Amino acid sequence: MICYYDKIDAPIGPVYLAATQEGLVYCGTPCETADRLLDWVEKHLPGYTCQQGTNEFLALAKEQLLAYFAGQSKELSVPLHLIGTPFQRSVWQALATIPYGETRTYGEIAKQVGRPKGPRAIGQANHRNPVSFFVP
Numbered sequence: 001m002i003c004y005y006d007k008i009d010a011p012i013g014p015v016y017l018a019a020t021q022e023g024l025v026y027c028g029t030p031c032e033t034a035d036r037l038l039d040w041v042e043k044h045l046p047g048y049t050c051q052q053g054t055n056e057f058l059a060l061a062k063e064q065l066l067a068y069f070a071g072q073s074k075e076l077s078v079p080l081h082l083i084g085t086p087f088q089r090s091v092w093q094a095l096a097t098i099p100y101g102e103t104r105t106y107g108e109i110a111k112q113v114g115r116p117k118g119p120r121a122i123g124q125a126n127h128r129n130p131v132s133f134f135v136p
Contacts, residue, residue, distance in 0.1 A: 003041050003048040004055050007034070008062050010069050015133070017065075019057035020048065023081035027061065027131045040130065044083045057081075065133060074100045076134045083130060087113075091125035092135045 003025065005018040013030030016037045025045065028037055041050045054062075060078050067073040082089045094112045098104050104112075106119035106126070115121060129135055 001045075001048045003045055003050045004053045004058050005034070005037055005041070005050055006052060006054055006058060006062065008065055010065065012069070015065065017058055017061050018050065019055055019061065020045070020081050021055065023057050023079035024061050024131055024134060025081045025083055027065075027133045029132065044130075061134070068133075078134060080131055080134060082135075084125070084128060087115075087121070088125040088128060091122055092129055092131075095126065095129070096135045098136070 001020065003018050003020050005016060005026070007014045007016045010030070015030060016026070016028040016032055016034055017024065018026035018037055018041060026037055026040055038050055041048060057078055061076075064073065064076050064078060068076060082092055084092065090113045091109060094109050095104075106122040107116075109122045110116055110118045113122070
């Protein structure tokens with residue numbers, strides 16, 4: 001199994017992306033490097049070989065991010081292959097329902113995922129989000 005990776009040169013700096021045959025798995029922030037991406041893939045996707053290149057999901061993610069940064073689009077809708085615990089994935093799925101330009105508190109998200117006393121856990125799940133541009 002192959003995980004492809006590449007980068008775009010965004011106005012905020014280089015952004016590294018990775019995708020499997022199931023969807024986008026990683027979208028780093030500009031302070032991250034190719035080495036960090038490769039370490040993340042090794043840790044979270046055992047059995048995958050990571051190589052620079054592209055697939056349909058990576059190409060679509062690059063296209064959408066470039067349009068987003070150019071102010072031509074507000075939609076980032078690449079199929080995702082979310083890698084995390086069931087709780088983390090439920091938090092990320094809840095975050096993905098927030099419309100562009102709106103915000104929610106960690107307390108509101110905690111209630112949405114059925115953990116009303118867990119805002120700190122929501123914050124930790126958000127911190128571990130590997131596709132932060134696509135699930136803000």
